[in-house]
Amino acid sequence: MEISATEICREENGEMDPFNKFLQDNPEVDKVLRLLFTIIVVSIIVFIIFRVHRRLINKVHKLRKGKENLNTRMIENIFRFIVIFVAVQFVMMSSDLTRNFGQTLFQGTAVLAAIAGFAAQNTLSDILCGFMISTTKPFEIGDRIELVDNGVSGIVKDLTLRHVVLQSIDTQMYVIPNSKMNSQQIKNLSWHTDKRSVDFKFQVSYDADTDQARAVIRQAVMDSPISVPGKTGQDGNGEYADVYFLSFEEYSLVMGTTAYYLPGTPTEVFKTDINTRVKKALEANGIEIPYKYINVQMKTAAKG
CATH class of the missing domain: 3.30.70.100 (Alpha-Beta Plaits)
Incomplete structure (x- = not known):
């Protein structure tokens, strides 16, 4: 049974204060306030979950001597997506104002997935290729790689659900779709070595x-x-x-x-x-470093 804001706060004499009286007379405002309160509480919980998860990931990195792993990066991205999705769904189902929309969204997930899958084939391909990259591990975070087909090279800085991020020697960032990376011939200059x-x-x-x-x-x-x-x-x-x-x-x-x-x-x-x-x-040490040079001799023509 739901408890409204008007039933929580009462004065000692049993009569409602003006604010609660206002909420009782305006139930829609009461619902909006309770929805905002739920959003704030859920946001705080999500923030705490992300902080705890980040600390756990950092501990894993320390155990791996500071080297970040593709699997942990991919798991972190998936975990964030799931937490946000569950939080949004919970907020929608917690209030009469959004419950119908939340139920429709939840029940229509399969239909939406089919529509999204048809409309976003490239996106799904990138996500699936991201899973393949994190599983087969042709490279790791921090590896220096070169794409043989186009000559792009750099250090792997990140793997998201859709992209691989490379940092080149001149500090430029290349954001390459996972599907492109998965089909490329890759030269890994850091393969199975810490040097x-x-x-x-x-x-x-x-x-x-x-x-x-x-x-x-x-x-x-x-x-x-x-x-x-x-x-x-x-x-x-x-x-x-x-x-x-x-x-x-x-x-x-x-x-x-x-x-x-x-x-x-x-x-x-x-x-x-x-x-x-x-x-x-x-x-x-007096050792000469040779280089090419041209010695030009100017001759002056003799007079008369």
């Missing part, structure tokens, strides 16, 4: 001592605070990659190495740091 790598090539002059150049380059990479060992040695300690003498070029000798860094470091920042350190190290 990323970049191949570097450095040119030195023919007069340079190659052993010294290799040692200087390797030490410069090791001195970088954002580079990490690429493998574990037999003694259990981390080891940095060797520097190799790769080739003879027309004007230079080419040295190459692979440097590793953690996923949280932007690639462009890592490249800048390594290139700057190697250049300064080569110059400090």
Whole structure:
């Protein structure tokens, strides 16, 4: 049995105050106020549920050492949708003003779903492909990927019910439908590893001592605070990659190495740091970095 606002608040002498008297004389206003009260209470409950759910998700991330998972992101989005849908349905069914509409909406869900499915095939396709991506996991949140078909590359920042969000090197955001991502050939540069790598090539002059150049380059990479060992040695300690003498070029000798860094470091920042350190190290050790130049000689025609 419903209890109206006019039955809750009474004065001690048993007579209603003017406000409650007004509500009793205007039942529609009473219903509107009770509906607003229900909306406020339900909104507070939904807010608390979202906060608790967010804390649980954060604890899961901490257990995973801070790495966010596609499954948790997808579950979070679905959970939010269900909570909001249930809250809206509850509010509609709680008042005479909206009960008929709520019943119609609830009973007509199947019909609405059929109509929506026909009118929004692309949307449903994106949602289903989002489930497939979160299940098969061709990439994770934080992975650096490249779409082979169109060359778009970046770090996976988010997976929603409809889209995958990529952040490119120049910090632009690409919002790509899940159906497009699911049909793309994807190159995952972070596949099953907690490190990323970049191949570097450095040119030195023919007069340079190659052993010294290799040692200087390797030490410069090791001195970088954002580079990490690429493998574990037999003694259990981390080891940095060797520097190799790769080739003879027309004007230079080419040295190459692979440097590793953690996923949280932007690639462009890592490249800048390594290139700057190697250049300064080569110059400090008197190793010339060759470059092409043109020597123009001007001749003056002889008079008479």
